[in-house]
Amino acid sequence: MKRYFLNTLLVFGVAIAILTVFQKLEFTEMRAKAETPVEVRQNKLEVELDDFYFEPDEIKLKVNQPTTLILENEGDVQHTFTVRALNIDVVLEPGEKKEIVVKPNKTGTFELICRFHQEKMVGKVIVTQ
Helix, strand or coil: HHHHHHHHHHHHHHHHHHHHHHHHHHHHHHHHHHHCCCHHHEEEEEEEEEECEEEEEEEEECCCCCCEEECCCCCCCEEEEEEHHCCCCECCCCCEEEEEEEECCCCCCEEEEEECCHHHHHHHHECCC
16 A cells, blocks of 8 residues: 555656646747747839839839839849839849838829939839728
8 A cells, every 4th residue: 555655646746747847848938939039021022124114113012011122124224213202212224133122101102213214214103001
């Protein structure tokens, strides 16, 4: 009987020790997850600048949301990607490719132009909620 009591006590002791270890591991894992920074994922959009157009010529963005624009001048002359109302003005040499991150802070439809060819090279940027 004494041996049965000691075995039972030993089994309970081991069970309590195992539960304690698992609780500590789970707590540590939960705390680690809470402390891990959240990765901000950005939308990406490729925009072609060519002689004498934008492709696409209508760009849709969300207000206060960062978006990476991958601008590539596939034309034979210098072009700009300019949206004056959003303070965006990027010059690209022929064959040049640039990535910019934009985060519009207001909604609306804004004129997109190439400053060097604004009578031919136009588009619009639409920013929505």
